[in-house]
Amino acid sequence: MSGAMDEMRHDLLLAHAAGRLPEPLALAVATHVALNRGARSQLLAYEALGGAFLEELDDVPPAPGSLEAVLARLDAPAPPAPVLHGLDQGVxxxxARHLPAPLDELPWVWRGPLSEYPLLTDIPGYDTRFFRLKAGWPVPKHTHEGTELTVVIRGAYRDNTGSYRRGDLALADASVDHRPWAERGEDCYCLAVTDAGRRLTDPILRLLNGVIRV
Incomplete structure (x- = not known):
């Protein structure tokens, strides 16, 4: 990972610790943290740093009615626990709380070797999708008009920037022109979040920009 991408990754963890990430980015970072021990340790360090900073602030009296509001929430019935699909499949x-069914029963949108299930579709400005790339197959060569976060859930893939396995977070932007390949042996499942479109760069397929989706 380049120095710029490594710095971006740390910035994302820091922003997540402070609760400042939009929901799609927060989902990607939280998924990365759940699967990656190193990221989890860094996040805990950032959270501890934030807690120490808050302890040094002068005491601020609570707003009128805040105690009553907290007590009312404590007395309210707990919401039903969500059904978590895919836990036994490595999700x-x-x-998992965002998946309506186990992996083999998801209503995948088929795009050749790549199948996808859209998530958080009501949040504008981001394209969030859970996808499956068949083992040993590539996606078309492309670049990005913005930033993309990809977290590997199962399997592995590689491109010209490196190899990525379960729990890894890959970052890409307009400086990255790549053709990710799923490693052989197991389909690769990933969560991907982008804040802008992708553009085909293959000499032939780039004629289909705006016609097919990558």
Missing amino acids: PAVL
Whole structure:
């Protein structure tokens, strides 16, 4: 990972610790943290740093009615626990709560070797999808008009930037022109979040920009 991408990854963890990420990015980072021990340790360190900072602030009196509001929430019945699909298939709970069925029963949208299931479709400005790439197959060569976060859930893939396995977070932007290949042996399942479109760069397929989706 380049220095710029490594710095971006740390910035994402820091922003997540402070609760400042939009929901799609927060889902990607939380999924990464759930599967990656190193990221989890970094996040805990950032959260501890934030807690120490808050302890040094002067005491602020609570707003009128805040205690009553807290007590009312404590007395309210607990919401039903969500059904978590995919836990036994390697999906962490933070992502499983968004899946309506086990992996082999999801209503996948088929796009050749790549199948996808859209998530958080009501949040504008982001394209969030859970996808499956068949083992040994590539996606078309492309670049990005914005930033993409990809977290590997199962399996592995590789491209010209490196190899990525379960729990890894890959970052890509307009400087990355790549053709990810799923490793042989197991389909690769990933969560991907982008804040802009993707553009085909293959000499032939780029004529289909705006016609097919990558």
